[in-house]
Each structure stands twice: as structure tokens, then as C-alpha cells.
Amino acid sequence: MASCSSVLCEDQLQCSICLDVFTDPVSTPCGHNFCMICLKEFWDSTSHCQCPVCKEEFPKCPELRVNTFISGLAASFKKSVQVKSSSAAEKPTQSLVLCDVCCEKKCVAVKSCLICMASYCMPHLEPHERVSSFMKHKLMEPVENLEDYICQKHERPLELFCRDDQTCVCQFCTETDHKTHNTVPIDEESGEKKTELGKTRVEVQQMIQERLKKIEEIKHSVECNKKNTEKEKADGVEIFRALMRCIERHQAELLKVMEEKQKAAKKQAEEFIKDLEQEITELKRRNTELE
Secondary structure: OHHHOOOOOHHHHEOOOOOOEOOOEEEOOOOOEEEHHHHHHHHHOOOOOEOOOOOOEOOOOOOOOEOHHHHHHHHHHHHHHHHHHHHHHOOHHHHOOEOOOOOOOOOEOOEEEOOOOEEEOHHHHHHHHHOHHHHOOOEEOOOOOHHHHEOOOOOOEOOEEEOOOOEEEOOOHHHOOOOOOOEEEHHHHHHHHHHHHHHHHHHHHHHHHHHHHHHHHHHHHHHHHHHHHHHHHHHHHHHHHHHHHHHHHHHHHHHHHHHHHHHHHHHHHHHHHHHHHHHHHHHHHHHHHHO
16 A cells, blocks of 8 residues: 555644544545544534535434555655654655665665665666657556555556555556446545545634634633623622612611600600609698698
8 A cells, every 4th residue: 555655744633633643534525534533532522413524414323444444655654754753863865765786886766666676876867768668668666666566466656546445556456356336546546535534624724713712702701701790790889889878877866866856755754743743742741631
């Protein structure tokens, strides 16, 4: 599957759920790609089956099969990253492909030929640019593992991609096992996948921006709610204090009225008692006179 690889950046081979390079990539009916485990976990966490990117809903969850083409691209990318990392850590020139024709001092290869199964430096590549029979050969950027770009069954260059089986095939494969299948040149499929992955990346970035905007809106809403709550609390406390002052004022007025009534009743009683005592004194005086 390394034959399907092309120059892709990590973002184009990135699952929009885990944000890592694809592992067992699968495609949804709407054309978006995800890691199989990521998509399964996403569907398990929701009540309905939909695409995490475009939100298209499916009547039932489709059967997931690994997209071998994208899987190959992801594997090649991971391998290239590992090679670059080890090369940088050990020796920068280790990753260079050398010319297979040079005898003494090996020169750096500029092209690899899938027909000759060899890599050539610029001087030794000259026949492929001059001789008509060689000019028909399939040249590519220099690679060490040329056998990965050759059909194991027919020993021919893997130049086509079978969309039915999601795998790379040679010309002879299209005349046998893949005779009735939909096959296209690898470059065409790779270009479409690049476009699709680029579009997905843009959509994911847009979704990220939308969610960041939503987060800001929620934060703003929380802040406004906090301010409103503080104001309502302050207003409530002020109303309660005003009510308490009103109650205390009415209580004082009521107590004052009751006190005044009590004083008036006491004064009236004292005057009544005084009158009675005067009458008693007068009656006693008359009684003495009668004796």
C-alpha cells in the first residue's frame, strides 16, 4: 500500500475527532474519513447516527470497512515521519536514496524507475530522457522500497486505484480480478483525496472556530448572568432593608399609640379614683355630723 502514498501533510491525514493521523481509516457515505474506533465511539455516545463533520444523518449506522487507500497513505506518512526522526537523530544522509548504477562513489539518486526497478543519479538517468523505449518507463521520486510499488501478483507497477476494493492495482489486475471494477489512475485518486481531505480540514477548522465563538458567547452569557444576579441580589437586599425599616417604623408608631392610650386610661382612672376619694371624704364628714 505504500505505492498509494503521495506528498501529504499531517493535517490532510488527520482524523477530525482525535486530531491524530488516521488509524484504520473508514469513510462515511457522505465522504468524510475518521479512525474506525473514533467513529464507533462517537456513534456510541449519541442517540442517532450522523457524520461528526457535516452532521448528515443516516437511517442506520453503515457497516464500517477500512479504506485501504487512505490507510496506505497514513501508514506511509507515519513511516516517513519515523524515518525523518531517526535520520535526524542519527545521520542526516541516511535517508538519501543512492544510484544503483554508480560503481565506486555512489551518487544521490534523482529518480526511481518502476520498470527497471532501479534508482538513478542525473547522469545515469540520461537514457530515460533520450532513448524512446526508456522514455515510456514509469519514473517517480527516488525511493528505497521499490518493491512496495510493484504488484506482487503480476510484477507490474501499481499505477491504478480500484475504488470498489479501495486498493492499488496494476494494469493486468484490471484485466483479471478487477476487470469490471471502477479503476482510476493513482494520481487522480490521490488528487481527489487531497482535495477531499483539504475540504474536510477547512470544515473542521470552521467547526473549531464556530465552537470557539460559541464558547465566547457562553462565557459572555455567564458573565452577564452573574452581573444580573449580583444586581438582583443587591436590589433584593435593599428592598428587604426598606421593608424592615417600614415595619420598624410602623411598630414604633403602634407602640407609641398603645403607650399613649395606656397613659390616657391611667390618667382617667386616677381622676376617677380622686373623685371617689373626695366623695368618700365628704360622706364621712356628713356621717360625723349626724352622730
